[in-house]
Amino acid sequence: MRVPAWLLPLALACGPRIPPAPAPVPEPTSPLREPARVGPIPADAKVQQWTLRARLDAATHRIEGHATLQWRNTSTVAVRTMPLHLYMNAFRAEDTAWMAEGRGRHRGNAPHSAGGWGYVDVTAIHRVEPAPERKAVALQYRELPEPSLMELDLGDAIAPGEGVELEIDFVTQLPEVFARTGYAGEFHMVGQWYPKPGVLHRDGSWHTHAFTYHSEFYADFGDYEVELDVPANMVVGATGVLHETVRDGDRKRLQYRAQMVHDFAWTADPGFLEYTAEHEGIRIRQLVHPEHAFSVDAHLQAQIAALDSMQGRYGSYPWSTITIVHPPSGAEGAAGMEYPTLFTTSPVREIPGPLRALGLRERVSGVFTTVHEFGHQYFQGLLASDEAAAPWLDEGMNTTSNVLVVEDGADDDGWVVRVGPHALFADDFVRMAQQGIGTLQAIDQPAEAFSPVVGGYGGTVYRRTAALMLTLRNLVGDAAFDRALHEYAIAWRFRHPTGADLEQALVDGIGERVTLGAADPADPATGTVELDVRALLEAGLRGTGEVDYRVHAIVNRSAMGHAGWHRNAEGVLVGGEAPTEPGADEAVVVLHRAGEMVVPVEVEIRFADDTTVRRIWSGTRRTHTLQFDKHVRSVRLDPEGKLLLEAVRLDNHRFAPGEDFDDGLSQPLGQAAETAALLVLTGVGP
Amino acid sequence: MTALRTLAGAWRWVLALWLGEVAIAAAFAFALRTHVAAALSDFALPDDRLLYAAAEFAGAHPQLVSGAIVGLLLSGLLGGVVWAVLAPLVIARLADGPQSAAALGGRWLGSLGGVIATTAWHALGRGLVLMGLASALAGMPGAVSAVALPLVWGLGTFALDLSRAQVVLHGARGTAPRTAAMAWLHAIKRPKLLALALALQAAQWLVLFAGLAAVVQGTGGAVAIVRSGALVAVALGSLRLLAAISAGPLPMAAEPDDAA
Numbered sequence: 001m002r003v004p005a006w007l008l009p010l011a012l013a014c015g016p017r018i019p020p021a022p023a024p025v026p027e028p029t030s031p032l033r034e035p036a037r038v039g040p041i042p043a044d045a046k047v048q049q050w051t052l053r054a055r056l057d058a059a060t061h062r063i064e065g066h067a068t069l070q071w072r073n074t075s076t077v078a079v080r081t082m083p084l085h086l087y088m089n090a091f092r093a094e095d096t097a098w099m100a101e102g103r104g105r106h107r108g109n110a111p112h113s114a115g116g117w118g119y120v121d122v123t124a125i126h127r128v129e130p131a132p133e134r135k136a137v138a139l140q141y142r143e144l145p146e147p148s149l150m151e152l153d154l155g156d157a158i159a160p161g162e163g164v165e166l167e168i169d170f171v172t173q174l175p176e177v178f179a180r181t182g183y184a185g186e187f188h189m190v191g192q193w194y195p196k197p198g199v200l201h202r203d204g205s206w207h208t209h210a211f212t213y214h215s216e217f218y219a220d221f222g223d224y225e226v227e228l229d230v231p232a233n234m235v236v237g238a239t240g241v242l243h244e245t246v247r248d249g250d251r252k253r254l255q256y257r258a259q260m261v262h263d264f265a266w267t268a269d270p271g272f273l274e275y276t277a278e279h280e281g282i283r284i285r286q287l288v289h290p291e292h293a294f295s296v297d298a299h300l301q302a303q304i305a306a307l308d309s310m311q312g313r314y315g316s317y318p319w320s321t322i323t324i325v326h327p328p329s330g331a332e333g334a335a336g337m338e339y340p341t342l343f344t345t346s347p348v349r350e351i352p353g354p355l356r357a358l359g360l361r362e363r364v365s366g367v368f369t370t371v372h373e374f375g376h377q378y379f380q381g382l383l384a385s386d387e388a389a390a391p392w393l394d395e396g397m398n399t400t401s402n403v404l405v406v407e408d409g410a411d412d413d414g415w416v417v418r419v420g421p422h423a424l425f426a427d428d429f430v431r432m433a434q435q436g437i438g439t440l441q442a443i444d445q446p447a448e449a450f451s452p453v454v455g456g457y458g459g460t461v462y463r464r465t466a467a468l469m470l471t472l473r474n475l476v477g478d479a480a481f482d483r484a485l486h487e488y489a490i491a492w493r494f495r496h497p498t499g500a501d502l503e504q505a506l507v508d509g510i511g512e513r514v515t516l517g518a519a520d521p522a523d524p525a526t527g528t529v530e531l532d533v534r535a536l537l538e539a540g541l542r543g544t545g546e547v548d549y550r551v552h553a554i555v556n557r558s559a560m561g562h563a564g565w566h567r568n569a570e571g572v573l574v575g576g577e578a579p580t581e582p583g584a585d586e587a588v589v590v591l592h593r594a595g596e597m598v599v600p601v602e603v604e605i606r607f608a609d610d611t612t613v614r615r616i617w618s619g620t621r622r623t624h625t626l627q628f629d630k631h632v633r634s635v636r637l638d639p640e641g642k643l644l645l646e647a648v649r650l651d652n653h654r655f656a657p658g659e660d661f662d663d664g665l666s667q668p669l670g671q672a673a674e675t676a677a678l679l680v681l682t683g684v685g686p
Numbered sequence: 687m688t689a690l691r692t693l694a695g696a697w698r699w700v701l702a703l704w705l706g707e708v709a710i711a712a713a714f715a716f717a718l719r720t721h722v723a724a725a726l727s728d729f730a731l732p733d734d735r736l737l738y739a740a741a742e743f744a745g746a747h748p749q750l751v752s753g754a755i756v757g758l759l760l761s762g763l764l765g766g767v768v769w770a771v772l773a774p775l776v777i778a779r780l781a782d783g784p785q786s787a788a789a790l791g792g793r794w795l796g797s798l799g800g801v802i803a804t805t806a807w808h809a810l811g812r813g814l815v816l817m818g819l820a821s822a823l824a825g826m827p828g829a830v831s832a833v834a835l836p837l838v839w840g841l842g843t844f845a846l847d848l849s850r851a852q853v854v855l856h857g858a859r860g861t862a863p864r865t866a867a868m869a870w871l872h873a874i875k876r877p878k879l880l881a882l883a884l885a886l887q888a889a890q891w892l893v894l895f896a897g898l899a900a901v902v903q904g905t906g907g908a909v910a911i912v913r914s915g916a917l918v919a920v921a922l923g924s925l926r927l928l929a930a931i932s933a934g935p936l937p938m939a940a941e942p943d944d945a946a
């Protein structure tokens with residue numbers, strides 16, 4: 001039925017806005033971009049070769065899986081056992097490590113129904129002997145008391161440099177989604193769904209972790225050939241590229257290929273609309289339900305901005321695809337999670353008309369999730385750090401780079417929230433999160449050390465890390481910091497960097513000590529103030545001190561004269577004049593380091609004659625006194641806002657007693673109050 | 687046109703009502719401004735990032751935030767009470783033109799109790815209706831609530847005007863809840879008058895919204911714009927009251943034997 005023309009505006013206003021899909025961009029043939037974009041792959045980077053088969057029963061949300069894993073011992077020690085992660089078992093019962101911490105909830109999402117448990121049940125593991133025998137030998141394995149871990153007895157030892165081929169049969173029951181993976185209605189987000197070995201370090205130590213509330217993942221790179229057998233009506237997205245589709249009645253089999261990734265995730269939902277685009281030869285595909293389709297262009301622009309910024313900073317994105325999954329309404333628990341070449345984002349919130357008319361704008365909801373989750377393609381996808389041992393290396397460095405994406409991509413001043421002419425910037429959110437966070441817990445700790453009961457995980461691991469890194473960048477200069485981080489990103493591509501590796505790269509790239517300037521530019525005798533880069537990282541990453549400076553006092557006074565009794569050359573007391581008239585003007589300024597963390601700070605002094613000078617204070621002692629030979633009107637600490645670690649800024653800018661000044665806040669708040677009152681009075685009055 | 691002439695004739699009244707509103711709002715704003723300035727002491731914002739500073743300030747002084755909310759509610763309550771007390775005078779003056787102070791005073795004393803009582807019934811009734819509506823619309827798109835709630839609020843305001851006019855001008859019993867309830871029915875049964883009343887209210891909000899926009903945008907003289915907007919809003923509100931007065935005597939079934 002055609003909608004009458006006069007009803008069209010109403011129909012458009014009430015139904016979801018679905019933008020037309022542009023001409024589809026064909027699937028790339030190779031999962032990797034051209035070799036120059038991929039860059040050198042370290043010889044021992046590829047540890048695994050997977051062949052996975054998965055058959056999804058969409059009604060029961062069960063997956064029958066079969067995996068062939070060829071694994072290589074790249075350590076210097078022979079191994080007889082292999083630990084496996086069974087992440088899905090975190091959602092198997094109330095008494096798993098994950099559930100004990102998460103209490104059945106994740107970021108405010110909980111399953112809608114009781115008993116929507118998820119698990120992975122390994123039913124057989126065989127070791128396949130090399131050709132020509134190819135004999136399959138059943139292996140012994142057992143789940144540990146904490147069921148997200150399994151121990152596999154490999155039978156014969158595997159010597160350094162040798163490999164093993166394993167056949168693993170398993171059944172994965174998806175949970176009702178509330179923590180990244182699972183189903184909601186016909187939507188299936190399939191992550192952490194197959195048994196995954198731990199990472200064997202060169203010294204022969206296995207690195208595995210129980211899956212806990214904050215711990216994410218750690219795995220070796222490998223190549224994947226995956227067959228997904230799903231109902232024919234499903235729209236599927238997955239890590240890597242699709243190279244073949246075979247229809248079989250009411251089902252279809254999709255063949256995916258991925259290279260140099262450390263995980264394989266996929267999604268299937270008959271309700272997905274598809275939007276594809278291409279940027280520098282990378283195919284960007286969005287899978288979205290109609291209710292969120294209005295925002296695909298906003299997400300695409302955010303994705304392109306993130307690609308441009310991050311490729312410039314950390315080297316080329318090596319894979320040929322990016323799939324952005326928009327979880328539908330009811331599947332919010334799946335939102336905001338990264339997997340290699342595929343991530344889930346969150347919805348853009350539409351601002352109500354009246355607020356828009358007032359000038360409220362935001363670039364946070366939805367699009368910032370896309371920037372963040374794409375950022376993980378570098379900070380963990382490519383620089384594959386151990387997210388359980390050092391979550392700050394991926395979440396914190398990613399948040400740092402998210403702020404830079406916003407700054408790089410903005411054709412304006414880079415605001416993220418705007419109310420009329422006033423704006424909040426990405427670094428304001430980083431700064432704001434520092435309030436009260438610093439003294440709670442240090443950044444550089446394993447994920448399991450952060451308890452959801454204590455709270456502050458996001459403020460510490462994500463945003464205090466970003467505040468520390470961006471403070472360092474502001475102090476040493478963008479160029480030095482950006483160069484150091486670039487070197488780090490290039491050196492650790494397709495490898496497993498640790499926190500120590502990043503710190504060393506920063507010290508190497510920036511220098512151990514950086515001269516910030518003369519303590520008093522007008523007086524060379526005051527010496528220079530240096531930043532000790534390693535000490536700043538130490539205090540910031542492993543300390544719990546807050547950065548807080550305040551202007552303690554401004555004293556304007558007259559210099560004392562020489563009236564009174566003094567001895568003359570003969571030792572006789574002479575003089576005894578009455579005190580002289582007020583002497584010349586002088587001023588004393590006292591600065592106070594109120595926080596425990598020491599970091600050099602700039603200070604701007606404005607005199608009564610409206611001239612200004614700048615000084616730098618090392619911040620090492622608790623207080624610092626400055627003297628001047630004229631009266632001071634005001635003193636401003638950190639005038640350029642470089643110290644993003646400092647959340648409390650309302651004690652940074654002080655006026656001398658008796659000065660008449662506009663504090664900048666009471667007038668606008670008063671205006672807002674009067675306006676609000678008149679609105680209310682109109683509501684109740686005539 | 688007659689309404690505009692009547693309003694012009696009563697310009698001193700409109701001005702007085704407006705001054706009362708501005709005084710209440712300015713007093714509230716003064717109190718808040720003084721508290722904020724005192725809390726900041728010798729300190730000023732470190733830069734021009736007003737939103738960050740406001741958020742930091744609110745975090746550091748939660749008692750000032752709750753104080754501001756309480757102050758706003760008290761301003762509204764005070765305004766509502768003052769308006770309820772003055773309403774009989776204003777209605778009598780608007781309906782019947784200039785009168786002696788003694789005559790006005792007599793009518794005021796005669797209907798004040800009824801007007802306050804019917805205002806209280808309306809406050810209760812409108813609260814219940816809006817709460818019920820809000821919960822009924824809970825599952826619907828936000829746009830539906832955004833249209834329906836202001837419409838019902840506007841209907842309630844006009845019904846209140848009708849009740850007050852009936853009490854002051856036609857001797858309806860303000861203490862009877864039916865006087866309030868029937869006014870809603872009468873408001874709905876007079877779609878032209880209701881539409882006019884709703885349009886006048888919409889114009890009131892628009893004028894103040896423009897003032898709010900000026901404040902948010904930091905337009906020079908924003909406060910003057912807001913205050914002038916409030917004056918226009920008082921004039922528009924008085925026109926709305928005249929619309930209610932023009933409905934004439936309505937069967938309010940205030941008599942007990944009339945109950946059906």
Ligand SMILES: [Zn+2]
Nearest residue numbers: 372376395398
């Ligand atoms: Zn993240």
